[in-house]
Amino acid sequence: MRMIGDVLKEEYGCKVYKLSLSAKVTCPNRDGTLGTRGCIFCSKGGSGEFASNADLPLKDQIEEGKRRLSGKVKGDGKYIAYFQSFTNTYGDPSYLKALFEEALSYDDIVILSVATRPDCISDEILNILKKINAEKPVWVELGLQTIHKKSSDYIRRGYELKIYDQAVTRLKNAGISPITHLILGLPGESVKDMEESLKYVVNSGAEGIKLQLLHILKDTDLEKEYLAGRVRVMEMEEYLDLLSCLIPLIPEDMVIHRLTGDGDKRSLLAPLWTGDKKRVWNAIKKRFIDKTQ
Numbered sequence: 001m002r003m004i005g006d007v008l009k010e011e012y013g014c015k016v017y018k019l020s021l022s023a024k025v026t027c028p029n030r031d032g033t034l035g036t037r038g039c040i041f042c043s044k045g046g047s048g049e050f051a052s053n054a055d056l057p058l059k060d061q062i063e064e065g066k067r068r069l070s071g072k073v074k075g076d077g078k079y080i081a082y083f084q085s086f087t088n089t090y091g092d093p094s095y096l097k098a099l100f101e102e103a104l105s106y107d108d109i110v111i112l113s114v115a116t117r118p119d120c121i122s123d124e125i126l127n128i129l130k131k132i133n134a135e136k137p138v139w140v141e142l143g144l145q146t147i148h149k150k151s152s153d154y155i156r157r158g159y160e161l162k163i164y165d166q167a168v169t170r171l172k173n174a175g176i177s178p179i180t181h182l183i184l185g186l187p188g189e190s191v192k193d194m195e196e197s198l199k200y201v202v203n204s205g206a207e208g209i210k211l212q213l214l215h216i217l218k219d220t221d222l223e224k225e226y227l228a229g230r231v232r233v234m235e236m237e238e239y240l241d242l243l244s245c246l247i248p249l250i251p252e253d254m255v256i257h258r259l260t261g262d263g264d265k266r267s268l269l270a271p272l273w274t275g276d277k278k279r280v281w282n283a284i285k286k287r288f289i290d291k292t293q
Contacts, residue, residue, distance in 0.1 A: 019065035022054035118167035179208035
């Protein structure tokens, strides 16, 4: 099992930390192009609650992010510029190009990570990312969430599965590393359904994967479903059992970027056990990682 922290430590000789930044963009699922309410699970902040204030200049966001991490970073830290909230290839290409290049102008920022939708990668944006990738590595994180149409319709994803396939192929052809997000525990999905989604991603050409436990965040449409009793969330042991089924399906050459995820405690409604990051990580480490060492 190749965890991203270990891979980066081998590459750079130290731990590499993420700076969660905001590009101050929106999403076609919010601006009226596809819809106005966003995906059912997405918060008002575009699921970027840990990102710096979008109203700050990028320079100030970076400084703020480094201050947040100052207690963890030992010596000369290295960082990933992670544009997390909303859809970070959905905007004016010249604006985004300037933003990405500014982020990577810092010597201690060694990777650009861009979270986006597979249906929002234009040829112009792809060419920009390809040129940046020639200078420093670029990751593009694709929000797939599930391969099952019933689930994708329920969460209002807004694009067909073939669009994801095309995005992965285009990114790979440009030499850019695609990382795929899956949500585990979507309403109505069985363990078999989630295994099928994972197997699909493994065979899609994605180089990395993020497994995200379903969270219920306040002020989302999913909150209404949860409060109406139409959605349940997993307990920790149940989730660990699920990972026991999924992790063996991930090949050694695929990098695992996340095994759970946590919501901002200010907006997290359920499952509340995920807020205890140390406890959750220790349980995952004991069950899956220590056994492989």
